[in-house]
Amino acid sequence: xCGAPPQDLDLSGVDLSRQxxxxxxxxxxxxxxxxxYVRLLDASGEFVAEVPTSAxxxxxxxxxxxxxxxxxxxxxxxxxxxxxxxxxxxxxxVDVAVA
Numbered sequence: 243x244c245g246a247p248p249q250d251l252d253l254s255g256v257d258l259s260r261q262x263x264x265x266x267x268x269x270x271x272x273x274x275x276x277x278x279y280v281r282l283l284d285a286s287g288e289f290v291a292e293v294p295t296s297a298x299x300x301x302x303x304x305x306x307x308x309x310x311x312x313x314x315x316x317x318x319x320x321x322x323x324x325x326x327x328x329x330x331x332x333x334x335x336v337d338v339a340v341a
Contacts, residue, residue, distance in 0.1 A: 262328035265302035266336040267295075268314050274299030275340065278316035285309040306330065316340045 256263070264282065268275045280301040282291045285308060293301050307330045314322045319340040328334050 258331050258333070260330060261304045262307055262330050263302055263333040264305055264310060264312060264326055264328050264336060265300070265333060266312070266338060267299045268301065268316065269299055269337070269339050270316065270319070270341070272339075275316055278314055278340070280338075281313040281315065283311040283313060287311065312336050312338065314338045314340055 268278045268280065274295075274297075276295055276297045276299060278295045278299070280293055280295060280303075281289060282303045282305065284290050290305075290310075291303055293303065295301050305328050307328055310326045310328055312324045312326055314324075316322075322338055322340050324336050324338055326334055326336050
């Protein structure tokens with residue numbers, strides 16, 4: 243089991259002045275997918291962090307500005323990657339549908 247805190251998209255009280263947020267929802271067949279794992283990879287493809295999706299398919303990472311890859315690992319699905327550009331002070335939304 244992953245030691246990450248519960249995932250949601252509520253950023254109330256979060257100071258974005260020194261960090262970027264990469265967040266979204268993982269879905270399958272137009273329904274949120276709980277229990278998938280979402281990885282954050284740096285620009286060189288190195289593993290940085292992993293979180294499980296919430297009961298509503300949500301995930302989020304706090305990151306530095308730069309190029310990142312969001313990789314979704316879900317039971318019965320091929321790994322799915324999405325390239326993302328994160329910027330400090332902004333929330334970058336990356337929703338991923340897996341087959």
